[in-house]
Amino acid sequence: MRKKAKSDKKAAIPGFKRTPQRLAILEYLDGNKSHPSADLIYRNVSKRYHSMSFATVYNTLNTLSQAGAVRELTIDAGRKRYDPDTSHHHHLICVSCRKIVDVPDAIAVDLPKGSARDFTILGSHVEFYGKCSACRKKQSS
Amino acid sequence: MRKKAKSDKKAAIPGFKRTPQRLAILEYLDGNKSHPSADLIYRNVSKRYHSMSFATVYNTLNTLSQAGAVRELTIDAGRKRYDPDTSHHHHLICVSCRKIVDVPDAIAVDLPKGSARDFTILGSHVEFYGKCSACRKKQSS
């Protein structure tokens, strides 16, 4: 058995053309734990791959999230964040610097009885809010 | 003891001027379980209170959330939603119509040991994803 890469992002997405731009984005995202915004992705990928456009970044991210290859995080008010780790896990967010770190899915989360009402539950996501040590040191308040 | 109103939103926010616009917004929000966006708030309040401006809605909402009188929800990608219920509770979101319903805070959520790392935990919020019955009926998929 061949040694596996960090992920299989480059594998089978039907009708997905392997363009150099997309490969550059996938490469940047592969194993990336920083939960970057589209803008950050654009800036970083641009460094290596010149002539990258915002439209391509957005198109690619939308295609990838529809295909389930990337998870769209709605954690920040102003912007979407993207997570290449599509496994079920939760997040810990620094309320000061908005840094986001992963929390393994080892949490038992269940709706209180009767809460679901007429809903069919599909999943859940826990956001923990806190202050990272860097921000704690910087500020007294 | 005097009968209590639905909430005490109209009470003490230091340096907060009780303008008719603000009172109209507070009245609309009081007891409101629909988790409205700024736009919805604007449209609804405008019906009753003519000459309401977007700027005022946004200014008021920002003031209120800074004062802790309203909770800003970052659940929808494109827009903020506002919740006059500032007690600790969670949410159930319909993935089709984006309807949001409250979930009482009867969930034990704890970080797995060692996950907090260098974070000081301040709180948490659980988002449950599902499909409401109305959307289930409308769609087969």
Added chain:
DNA sequence: ATAAATGCAAAGCATTTGCAGTAAA
């Protein structure tokens, strides 16, 4: 009186879209 809020319009971000040109399959 005076400090703060309103309303307007313009500006600011993040994201999307139309379309002609280009490249992957």
Added chain:
DNA sequence: TTTACTGCAAATGCTTTGCATTTAT
């Protein structure tokens, strides 16, 4: 070759801001 992607720029949607006027205190 055909279908889909890129890149640009314009457009859109939500939110904020500057500023002159008005208003609550």
